[in-house]
Amino acid sequence: MSALKFNQAKSALIIIDVQQAFSEMAASGAQRNNLSAEDNIARLLSAFRASSAAIFHIRHRNDTESSRFNPKNSGFQPMQSALEQAGETVIVKQVNSSFIGTDLEERLRAANIESVIICGATTNHCVETTTRMAGNLGFDTYLAHDATWTFDRTGPDGAVHKADTIQAISLANLHDEFCTITDTASLTSYMAP
Numbered sequence: 269m270s271a272l273k274f275n276q277a278k279s280a281l282i283i284i285d286v287q288q289a290f291s292e293m294a295a296s297g298a299q300r301n302n303l304s305a306e307d308n309i310a311r312l313l314s315a316f317r318a319s320s321a322a323i324f325h326i327r328h329r330n331d332t333e334s335s336r337f338n339p340k341n342s343g344f345q346p347m348q349s350a351l352e353q354a355g356e357t358v359i360v361k362q363v364n365s366s367f368i369g370t371d372l373e374e375r376l377r378a379a380n381i382e383s384v385i386i387c388g389a390t391t392n393h394c395v396e397t398t399t400r401m402a403g404n405l406g407f408d409t410y411l412a413h414d415a416t417w418t419f420d421r422t423g424p425d426g427a428v429h430k431a432d433t434i435q436a437i438s439l440a441n442l443h444d445e446f447c448t449i450t451d452t453a454s455l456t457s458y459m460a461p
Contacts, residue, residue, distance in 0.1 A: 272410070272448075272450060272458045274382070274383035274385075274408055274410070275383065276319055276458075276459060277321075278382040278383060279321050279381065279382070279385060280321065280322035280323065280324055280376060280379070280381045280383070280384050280385070281312060281313070281321060281322070281324070281385050281387070282324045282326060282366065282372075282384050282385065282386045282387075282398065283312075283313070283323070283324070283325050283326065283350050283387055283388050284326045284386065284387070284388030284389065284394050284395050284398055285326060285327065285388050285389045285390070285395075286306070286309055286325075286346055286347050286349060286350035286387075286388050286389060287327060287328065287337065287343060287345065287347060287389075288336075288342050288343045288345045288347060289328075289336035289343030289344070290343075290347075290389050290390070290417075291347060292336055292342070292343050293336070293419065294419075298419045298420070299420040299430075300417050300418065300419045300420075300431050301417055301418060301419075301430075301431035301432045301434075302414060302416065302417040302431075302435065303417075304414065305387075305389075305415055305416055305417040306349035306350075308387070308414050308415035308452040309349050309350055309387050309388070309415045310349040310350070311452050312385070312387055312412060312415055312452055312456065313349075313350065314456075315455065315456040315459040315460070316385075317353070318459070318461065319460075319461065321459065322357075322376075322381060323356045323357070324359060324372065324375070324376075325350065325352050325356060325358045326358075326360075326361055326366045326372075326388070326394075326398075327344065327358060327360050327361070328360075328361060328362070328394065329344065329360045329361065329362050330362070350388075357375060359372055361394075364393055364397040365394070365397045365398050366394065366398040366401075367398065367401045367402070367405065373405060376407070382407065382408055383407065383408040383410065384402050384409050384410070385410045385412060386399050386402065386409065386411050386412070386447070387412045387415035389416065389417055390416075390417065390418040390419060391416040391417060391418040391434070391435050391438045391439075392418050392434050392435070392437075392438045395411070395416050396438045396441065399446055399447050400442070402447070403442075403445070403447055409446060409447035410447055410448045410449075410450050410455070411439070411442060411447045411448070411449055411450065412450055412452050412455055413435075413439055413449050413451060414451045414452050415451075415452050416435070417431070417435070418431045418434050418435050420434075421434060
């Protein structure tokens with residue numbers, strides 16, 4: 269993994285979709301990887317808060333009544349590991365990219381943010397889509413691979429693809445093309461006062 273080189277004062281942590289819906293999916297039997305992701309997200313939050321860096325919480329919203337991500341349902345709420353604190357921005361999106369249909373880019377530019385550090389769920393959906401767009405928009409982008417997770421998926425041919433494989437492919441897709449792949453320990457050490 270590459271060495272970190274971003275300016276802390278011009279960096280922001282973006283936490284994507286760390287919502288109860290994913291806990292509910294796992295509780296109902298959906299198979300996922302990286303069971304330590306939530307603990308790592310909490311560690312990142314703590315480090316960024318201690319350094320007074322910008323923090324953006326992204327929540328996914330689906331207005332279909334039966335969706336776990338409907339604001340009327342418990343799944344819309346953040347997980348304990350990613351509870352927002354006063355003064356931290358919460359942005360609600362309705363598609364995979366945190367930049368589409370939101371003011372995330374405008375907020376980052378207004379805050380003079382040059383580097384974004386991304387974590388959350390799920391790796392191959394909203395995390396990968398947001399990371400790609402962040403890179404394409406010119407942000408110096410980092411992805412904390414051990415602070416993300418995904419679920420097993422069934423392909424169009426009926427084959428089941430394991431979460432670890434999906435995660436590895438997503439990281440390979442993003443590496444050096446759209447972002448720098450890093451980890452929680454490197455980031456928390458880098459952010460330490």
